[in-house]
Amino acid sequence: MSHEKTSFELYKFLVQKELLKESPEFWWPNTGTFQIVIGAILAQNTTWHNVTLSFKNLKNHLTLNSFVKLEIEELKVMIQASGFYNQKAPRLLTLAKNILEMFGTFEKFQAEVSREWLLSQKGIGEESADAILCYGCYRPEMVVDTYAKRFLKKFDIVFDKNSEYKEFLEKSIREKFQEEELFKIFAQFHGMIVEYNKLKSLK
DNA sequence: GGCCAGGTGTAAA
């Protein structure tokens, strides 16, 4: 199926809407920190508002080294507002311990982690993996979520598989920008898609 | 009171 618009044209369409005026530079708050790992899992099937409630309780435990010291039951209480806390708490704690054990520091993790390693971790699917890679590790990976699919459907762009959406969204963007600036473009592109959906209440 | 939100894992067909 051939589409009239490329992802670069859709990107420009969103840029012109000025959707990120009140967002931090890369849309997701605290880009490049361990908080992205926590947020990626807390945000699963939950509103961002509920995630911010949990972050308030976690304010003294937001680094990798302080986070791994938390007890499981203690963590459950802290992240209760984000829902699914009985599964998110153990998954987060195991993930944090695995990062520490496998990479030693969060900085090493940022530099060396692969998409495959993330996907092998319990609680991390494709969307969370790409969110952690893009917003947490400055990697040029586009996040494909239900918002992205809804947005593309508006332009009659529909695929079967997640990987096809990802390839479509990334391809023409990669041709238009330098490698060094790609992560920032993808970060903002995904952020703009989310904000556009919220604005228009797309179904 | 029902529906949805910045999904994932597992079990069954």
Place this chain on the structure above:
DNA sequence: TTTACACATGGC
């Protein structure tokens, strides 16, 4: 390989 379901809260 696809489908169905569990997981849980806060806001409208």
